[in-house]
Amino acid sequence: MGLTKIDTYSSLTLHKAAIFKALGHPARITILEYISKQTTCICGEIVAELPLSQASISRHLSELKAVGLIKGTITGTSVCYCLNLETLPLIIQFINQLHLPTPQTCCP
Amino acid sequence: MGLTKIDTYSSLTLHKAAIFKALGHPARITILEYISKQTTCICGEIVAELPLSQASISRHLSELKAVGLIKGTITGTSVCYCLNLETLPLIIQFINQLHLPTPQTCCP
């Protein structure tokens, strides 16, 4: 995150920012959409789907998992990932909470 | 964005990622919520509100403007910012488009 004055923000603000930051990379957007497209859960097929190394995919998956956007379940030697339903509503809530301007209240 | 293989993603995916990335910083979350809280539009009062320098605030504002999350209007020597209604729906759309798993379709 570069030189961020992290201690000056509320933990809620930091949490929201962390979720959005996790979504702020094309590989992670692609991974998330790929996971959601499958009716059954996914494991390392993502490595075959994206032009990234296994190490990089694993890193992206753990970032998505760290902020609670996906869940992973170990099944034998492979890991099954699926969307985590608990975190997505926070994003909707953030958007809905914003007080949208009308042409009258907005800038001249 | 580090070493990103930017040319391997669709422009739509890159666009979504850019919007989320702009939201992926606590200062920009704070700025966005502050702007939305005012009934009238805001200028450099944000500098007084956040513990960041004028240069840093200006940079954050231009990032939010670059992805279309806010609009700025020059009024004399100051600049009035307000939310841009056109970009927020893209975020809602991204979330809604995700096919959410049920306990049956998800991991064991």
Add this chain to the structure above:
DNA sequence: CTTATTAATCGTAATATTGCGATATAAAGA
């Protein structure tokens, strides 16, 4: 015209992210 005022931009140092090869870990199968 000169001086404030406001915001954007430049240059730079500190830090974070990204991606990969190599390696480690852990379960499954021979």
Add this chain to the structure above:
DNA sequence: TCTTTATATCGCAATATTACGATTAATAAG
């Protein structure tokens, strides 16, 4: 047990982000 398979983690190099002081640009006020 030894090997295969699948995933995570480490270490590194390349690049991006963040923040700030200093400077610039542009309008307003005197």
